[in-house]
Amino acid sequence: MSTTDRSAPARKTTAAWFVGVAVGLVICLGLALAVGLAGNRDAAAGILTGGVAVLVLAGWARWRSVRAVDRAGTAARIAAGRPDERDLRVHQATLAVVGVIAILLSGLASAATFLSVDATVLVRVMPFVLVATMLIAFVLVDRRF
Amino acid sequence: MQNEIRRLREQRGLSQAALGAELGVSRQTVNSLETGKYDPSLPLAFTIARYFARSIEEIFHVDD
Incomplete structure (x- = not known):
């Protein structure tokens, strides 16, 4: 090239x-x-x-x-x-993990509101959990590739 | 997938960083390719084959 x-x-x-x-x-x-x-x-x-x-x-x-x-x-x-292309693959795999966890968490959070858990707390905690998930997933995926 | 990239690179006396610069990828990507942790895209496989003047089949071997 x-x-x-x-x-x-x-x-x-x-x-x-x-x-x-x-x-x-x-x-x-x-x-x-x-x-x-x-x-x-x-x-x-x-x-x-x-x-x-x-x-x-x-x-x-x-x-x-x-x-x-x-x-x-x-x-x-x-x-x-x-x-480069490996970096992009690591990025995509990391975001895929975050996406799956986000779907699971949003479902659990939605169900938790029916158990009298404060929805405001859940919504405010969610971004931090997802950022932590992203960091952990990134490190694991980067080592794997 | 196994490959001959490390052997071919060492034959030419290149560092991983130097080969990465030639191929337009990072040193980490060259390292991951050599250790078989990362399989390249078809365009990168063609670029590698062209760079070493070999066919793709001569460089990359499917694990059996």
Whole structure:
């Protein structure tokens, strides 16, 4: 594969990465603003802090995958928008696991509401459980491939 | 699936990172290919075969 073959897709993925980061920033700011205006300032601060931390990590991953290609890991290349085909397969397998767990959890959570469990707590806990699932699944799948 | 990538790479005196750069994949992907943990896509298999000037069958062998 020549450099010419790779330049067009590389430009496309670079543009897609910057668009993704910009969209992420807008969503993060908009969500924090809406939650803050609704009177939940601590939650808004949490959303802003978490969102900005993720975007900063994505920026660091991109810098690392460009400046230190050999040392960048699978996660760094994916976050940087520069994955190769194995990285994409790890990503897809991880998301498949998260999807299955999300379906199972949402079913269990739905059933739990009939057992007088507070639905608000379930909804607020769900993202953390799914992020933890994603991290564990990613490590396991990355080792397997 | 077994393959001859490590042998062919070492014959050429290339590091995994150098071969990865030639093939447009990461060092980890080359390592996973060599250890048989990861089976390449058909386009990557063709790229590898073309790079080593061999046929796909000469490089990749199905486990029996």
